[in-house]
Amino acid sequence: MKTVFAVAILILMAGSNCALATNYSMGCVEKYSGATGFTTADDVSLTCDATDGFSFWFNLFGGHRLRFYWHDTLVWPSDYTEDSFGGNDVNEIDWSSADLNVFSGHGSCQNPPTASSPDFIVTAKNGIGRGPNFVNINASLRLGEFPGSGVFGSNGNLNTLMINASCPMDLVSLTTQWWPVFQGLHLAMGHSGDVNHDNLDSAQKLPTVGLYLGPFFGSSYRTAWMSAGLIDVQSGVCAVITATGRTEAEAELRRDFETPTNRIPDALPPTWIAWRWVCS
Amino acid sequence: MTLPSEIRQAIRLVCCAAALCLAPVAQAQDTAAEPAATLKQRDISGEEQGDLSKRIRERFPQTSGKEAKVSAAGPFRFAATEQWHYMDRSDTESVAFEDSGYGIGKQPLDAAAIQQDSLLPHLEAAMLKAGLNPEGKRFLRFQDEFSASAEPRLLPPTFDPSKAGTHVARTAFYERMVEGVPVFGSELIVGLLPDGSIGRLRMHWPKVDPQFIDSARVLQKMVQSDRWKVPPSLHRKETEILEVSAGVGHSGIATPGFKMAPVVRVLYRTQSRDRKYPLQTTGYKYFEERGQEVRFDSFPRVSATPAARKPKLSKAAK
Numbered sequence: 001m002k003t004v005f006a007v008a009i010l011i012l013m014a015g016s017n018c019a020l021a022t023n024y025s026m027g028c029v030e031k032y033s034g035a036t037g038f039t040t041a042d043d044v045s046l047t048c049d050a051t052d053g054f055s056f057w058f059n060l061f062g063g064h065r066l067r068f069y070w071h072d073t074l075v076w077p078s079d080y081t082e083d084s085f086g087g088n089d090v091n092e093i094d095w096s097s098a099d100l101n102v103f104s105g106h107g108s109c110q111n112p113p114t115a116s117s118p119d120f121i122v123t124a125k126n127g128i129g130r131g132p133n134f135v136n137i138n139a140s141l142r143l144g145e146f147p148g149s150g151v152f153g154s155n156g157n158l159n160t161l162m163i164n165a166s167c168p169m170d171l172v173s174l175t176t177q178w179w180p181v182f183q184g185l186h187l188a189m190g191h192s193g194d195v196n197h198d199n200l201d202s203a204q205k206l207p208t209v210g211l212y213l214g215p216f217f218g219s220s221y222r223t224a225w226m227s228a229g230l231i232d233v234q235s236g237v238c239a240v241i242t243a244t245g246r247t248e249a250e251a252e253l254r255r256d257f258e259t260p261t262n263r264i265p266d267a268l269p270p271t272w273i274a275w276r277w278v279c280s
Numbered sequence: 281m282t283l284p285s286e287i288r289q290a291i292r293l294v295c296c297a298a299a300l301c302l303a304p305v306a307q308a309q310d311t312a313a314e315p316a317a318t319l320k321q322r323d324i325s326g327e328e329q330g331d332l333s334k335r336i337r338e339r340f341p342q343t344s345g346k347e348a349k350v351s352a353a354g355p356f357r358f359a360a361t362e363q364w365h366y367m368d369r370s371d372t373e374s375v376a377f378e379d380s381g382y383g384i385g386k387q388p389l390d391a392a393a394i395q396q397d398s399l400l401p402h403l404e405a406a407m408l409k410a411g412l413n414p415e416g417k418r419f420l421r422f423q424d425e426f427s428a429s430a431e432p433r434l435l436p437p438t439f440d441p442s443k444a445g446t447h448v449a450r451t452a453f454y455e456r457m458v459e460g461v462p463v464f465g466s467e468l469i470v471g472l473l474p475d476g477s478i479g480r481l482r483m484h485w486p487k488v489d490p491q492f493i494d495s496a497r498v499l500q501k502m503v504q505s506d507r508w509k510v511p512p513s514l515h516r517k518e519t520e521i522l523e524v525s526a527g528v529g530h531s532g533i534a535t536p537g538f539k540m541a542p543v544v545r546v547l548y549r550t551q552s553r554d555r556k557y558p559l560q561t562t563g564y565k566y567f568e569e570r571g572q573e574v575r576f577d578s579f580p581r582v583s584a585t586p587a588a589r590k591p592k593l594s595k596a597a598k
Contacts, residue, residue, distance in 0.1 A: 038552075041516065041518040041519075041550055041552045041553070042552050042559050043561075044561045045561075049577065051582070052580065052581055052582045053534060053535075055582045056536070056579045056580055056582070057534060060319070060321075068585045069582055069584050069585050070590075074584070074585070074587055074590055076590075088593050091591035092591065108557070108558065108559060109560070115437075115438075115439075115440065122559065130557045131556070131557055134557055171441050171442035172441065173441075175430065175432050175435055179432045192442075198549070198560065199562075200563050200564065201561050201562065201563030203532075203579075204532035204533075204534065204535075204577055207534040207535070207577070208532065208533060208534040210534070211367070211533075211534040212365075212376075215351075216353070216356070216358035216360070217360065217365050217367050217376070218365060219365050219378060219380075223378050223380065223382075226383065226449075227378060227469070227480060227482065228482075230423055234562065235421065248431075252427075252429055255427075256384060256427075271431055272429055272430070273430060273431075273432055274427070274428070274429035275428055275429070275441060276383075276425065276427040276428070276448075277426055277445070278423050278424065278449070278451070280423060280453070
């Protein structure tokens with residue numbers, strides 16, 4: 001095992017983009033009721049505490065750059081939606097120097113999900129109603145399309161998407177719902193569950209992930225999400241991390257060893273998807 | 281009529297003492313040694329560094345031989361190499377460790393070796409060897425980790441990603457119970473490498489003041505006899521109360537300060553009535569005896585980006 005690890009590190013270091021800092025952005029929604037179509041029954045309590053705590057550890061000494069941190073009704077569906085689909089991700093989470101985006105808010109669960117069940121994140125833009133704020137991940141997100149991809153433009157650069165919500169990455173539909181999203185995106189992580197097996201509203205999970213990824217502990221995304229992703233979840237929930245690459249080895253290398261500051265350079269088109277999950 | 285000042289003072293003291301004795305539930309205590317806002321990177325003395333290195337080597341023998349990068353901020357101490365990552369906190373005696381090779385194997389775990397009956401004694405022995413013997417731990421379940429990869433264009437429509445994985449790690453998850461009182465916020469997860477050494481550990485198991493245990497018992501009786509009521513803030517037609525339990529609660533491992541208190545924990549689920557676009561929130565809240573909410577985890581606020589900086593949408597954009 002140590003040999004596998006050593007080889008992986010060597011490969012990663014040989015071809016990696018070592019950066020001292022990352023550009024990250026965050027969006028959190030607690031007060032959905034500020035947007036038309038939602039009521040106070042939709043509000044949550046700790047999703048912004050969670051991102052505050054994540055950022056506290058992740059950027060403890062200001063070494064990273066927080067570009068945008070939208071709260072509540074400033075978290076819009078267009079922030080996540082591919083610009084060639086009519087969204088504005090090019091100026092938001094998928095801007096040209098984007099490294100990491102963290103979303104913390106509602107997802108939407110099926111009971112149970114099937115292979116064709118869509119995954120969602122739920123934003124809170126005022127004035128457009130409830131339905132348009134349900135962002136269908138498969139239909140709307142195309143991330144990381146840097147110059148050369150050509151399919152959805154060449155203006156995105158997001159490397160990592162982290163979602164703290166209910167059921168945004170259901171395992172059963174992972175390869176159908178998430179595969180098209182990876183247009184250069186390296187990694188995405190979220191939770192799999194259903195109505196009765198939920199990711200809890202928590203101010204401990206994301207801060208612990210931030211502690212693991214921060215400047216001191218310095219772990220990979222895989223270690224952080226697999227170790228701390230099950231804090232405050234109900235039994236039956238899984239923490240899931242997914243990556244893509246041109247080869248199986250590249251996809252696995254990204255999934256298992258990328259860190260915020262040590263990434264394999266972009267190279268399209270990906271043909272392999274690698275995923276890993278841990279269940280409570 | 282006026283009383284001499286000595287008598288007034290004595291009366292005040294007696295009243296205060298009586299109030300303390302009569303209070304059935306101990307009050308929350310902040311034991312934060314380092315408020316979040318002042319958590320600063322600090323130097324580690326040679327002596328402290330030696331102590332830290334010795335502690336890591338004793339607990340995790342595989343760490344010997346490589347120079348680690350060591351750092352500290354307030355009570356948090358860190359050491360890391362490319363192979364492993366370590367953290368402890370001096371105020372709560374918490375520790376986290378991860379060997380980067382944990383769960384990386386390509387072969388599935390040996391099914392016989394990971395049966396509960398055989399694995400738990402090995403985990404127990406590994407923890408004891410590492411000098412970790414948390415009192416009141418109770419095995420709850422395993423966290424099973426799987427990995428998989430595929431070429432999506434070759435997958436059949438019936439492919440189920442949840443059934444395609446290799447079982448690569450099994451981590452035991454324990455809850456904490458002290459004399460019949462649950463301790464909320466304590467966590468212990470531990471998993472072994474194939475050679476039997478600890479590959480993943482997170483132990484946040486702060487000492488519990490016995491007075492809090494006594495007070496939590498009072499709360500348990502109040503809950504059992506229905507003398508403790510779920511506060512009005514959770515009385516909503518959309519909210520279902522899933523569980524009410526009394527115990528001692530405390531801050532999480534990543535919370536910069538530390539707070540502990542006897543509390544009632546209410547697990548709830550709120551579901552919107554919208555049929556087409558349903559949403560639900562599942563969470564728990566902590567309350568003290570009188571129904572005041574207690575929050576254990578707080579972080580310095582990060583300023584939200586002002587609305588004026590929101591990028592303009594094109595006309596075509598939604």
